[in-house]
Amino acid sequence: MSTRTVIISPAPTANGDLHLGHIAGPFLAADVHTRYARAQGREVLLGTGFQDTSTFVVTTAHRRGVAPAELVANSAAQIEATLHAMGIGVDGYTGDDDRFTKWVVDFIGRLHAAGRLEPRTMRFPYSERTGRFLVDGFASGNCPECLAEGCAGLCESCGNLVLAGDLIGVRSTVDPDDPVTPRDVDVLVLPVERYRDRLRAHFEAHAGGMRPHMAQAMARLLSRPLPDFPVTYPISWGIPVPFAEVAGQVVNPNAEPMAWSMHSSALAAESRGGTPAGEDELWLAGGGSEIVYFLGFDNIYPFAIAGPAMLLAFDGQYELPTRYLTNEFYELDHQKFSTSRGHVVWGRELAAEVPRDLIRFHLAATSPEHQRTSFSRDALARVTESRLVGPWNRIADRVNGWVGRGPLPVSARSRHAAALMSQRFAESYELAGFSLNRAAEAIADHLARLDRWPVTGADAGDFCFEVRALLRAAAPVLIDLAAVVLGENPGAEPAEVTTIAPVRLPPLAAAGAGR
Structure with missing residues (x-):
């Protein structure tokens, strides 16, 4: 346990x-x-x-x-x-x-001392002009598995290990016109194939711990022999290894x-x-x-x-x-985000322009959990205004109208509604079904529900109570709003709340209004 x-x-x-x-x-x-x-x-x-x-x-x-x-x-x-x-x-x-x-x-050294790392002659692209081996980010070409364009090391498209010597059409990333030739060199490797059966058994036993795309990729990777994994590289950038048989090499990042x-x-x-x-x-x-x-x-x-x-x-x-x-x-x-082309939005710069609760809500709503998704400033402003800022501010105005008029009664029906709300959010937050998308959807759905509520004096306590319950449930996403209203440690709602004394709720500023 x-x-x-x-x-x-x-x-x-x-x-x-x-x-x-x-x-x-x-x-x-x-x-x-x-x-x-x-x-x-x-x-x-x-x-x-x-x-x-x-x-x-x-x-x-x-x-x-x-x-x-x-x-x-x-x-x-x-x-x-x-x-x-x-x-x-x-x-x-x-x-x-x-x-x-x-x-x-120390970690790599213990593997070496136990005989788990073995010398292998591997082929790497080599720049005759610079006298350097080209590994990982130094070498570009096409993935031998899925043919996607990229660098050596790891394929961003299929998740496969891409040994530099296996790249199709390999070239130098720094200077694509620099002629490269294959050259053999001895490195230390971990013979990963020896552990494939145990890896497959482990991941089959924990299949629920992976999202579908990873589960599919892992099944493919573990269904066939795994290549030796280079633990050392014949380059100078990195952490030097103290092993005589590969003197001058570094740890593969x-x-x-x-x-x-x-x-x-x-x-x-x-x-x-x-x-x-x-x-x-x-x-x-x-x-x-x-x-x-x-x-x-x-x-x-x-x-x-x-x-x-x-x-x-x-x-x-x-x-x-x-x-x-x-x-x-x-x-x-x-x-795709590209710093070299200036096609990028930096998180810190955006947080200086837009209240971060709005950013967190929008990123949660559009988080690329299962497929590529896209950000735009127009969508950030439009979506947060219609689904978060507008509904919240109208709800806050109504709650604020009852401040100082409590304590107000809270019904069993409303306590049950709050429990249902909490359960829905928990299903999005627990690891077994974690989803930022569904958490953001739950926030928007309940804000819309509360925004439509025709509050009367008789049910004002229920309304205020459910607003607070929603904010408590949304606290992991809307951190600043929750901190102002609930404090830094929102915790759980007491089980048997029968009355509520409404507190003043702050408005949310729109995107572009600053923090």
């Missing part, structure tokens, strides 16, 4: 700020569930951070004409500020300090996820007053943790195949993650 939930939203690459595509996917969802679960009295830890070892840091820095270290420092601060601006209550925020680096080396997740959860526990004995304490088998990921579909291979295979390689020492709440891409005006 789990005594705590450890929630992880994979670290964004430190090559820029967070745009709405990041927020609408894993971060808002993780925050909403965490707030709900804590209101139910559960222990929940939420961790994320940033990753500076990705090769995309180097390619972005090159494109912008800045040093990679400068890009990392600026991006790390921007990411943390944007999470705060959007009300994402992260407990543990990882960085690139010595503690993390040493832990990654996509081999860091389990060590990073453990570190993130330890930081989260410490920030909430805990004192874990080690980076991995919350992940130990039998320790009472349920490990849950909120992540983009494109991240499933390192977090659900290679990472869990590493955990299995420790022979039962660790728990395996049991739930993966994936999301698809969130687009801007029906095109």
Whole structure:
């Protein structure tokens, strides 16, 4: 029986700020569930951070004409500020300090010492001009599995592992005209195929912990032999490994996820007053943790195949993650977010212009849970005005008319309605059926219902009570409105409320009115 939930939203690459595509996917969802679960009295830890070892840091820095270290420092601060601006209550925020680096080396080192990592000769594209191997973000081409255009490492379209040497039409990302040739080099790999049967059994036992697209992809990936997973890369950007047989190599950034997740959860526990004995304490088998990921579909291979295979390689020492709440891409005006083309809306900038409750509501309503969805400023203004701001402000005016005229009676019928309301929201917030879309729909539906209520003196108490019950249920999404009316810890409504003393409700400002 789990005594705590450890929630992880994979670290964004430190090559820029967070745009709405990041927020609408894993971060808002993780925050909403965490707030709900804590209101139910559960222990929940939420961790994320940033990753500076990705090769995309180097390619972005090159494109912008800045040093990679400068890009990392600026991006790390921007990411943390944007999470705060959007009300994402992260407990543990990882960085690139010595503690993390040493832990990654220790984690990989124990696999190496146990003989779980093996040398393999692998083929990589090589730039004769620069004398560098091209891996992950350094190499572009077409996925050998689904033919989609992209970089090496992970395919954003099908979720497959894409070894750089297998890219179709491979070329240098930094300089597409730079001739590249294949070259063999020895690296250390994890023979993931040895763990495929156990991975398949684990995910079959926890099939309810995946959304349909991931479940389909996992069934496909685990239905056939898995390729060796490179744990080290013959490049200089990353965390150096101390292994003589691959001297000068670094940890593959996509081999860091389990060590990073453990570190993130330890930081989260410490920030909430805990004192874990080690980076991995919350992940130990039998320790009472349920490990849950909120992540983009494109991240499933390192977090659900290679990472869990590493955990299995420790022979039962660790728990395996049991739930993966994936999301698809969130687009801007029906095109993919692109910082290089300036086709982007930054979360922090939008939060400075629009009340964040409106942003959170709209992102919840349009979150890409099962398919690509799109954001537009016009839709944000139009949808929040018709479904949130207008109805709430009319309801608040009516409640405010009864302030000072209580206590007002609350009927059994209204208490039952509030219970039904709470149940509907719980079905959207619980992990088994988690859905930001349905939570936003429930908010809009109940606001519309209350807005249509022909309140009289006889049922004013019921009306005020159900408005408060709705706000309590919507609190994980509408964090600022709930904090003003209910306080920072809304908790649960007492079971037998018979009267209510209405309190003044603040209006919501429209999109564009600022915070």
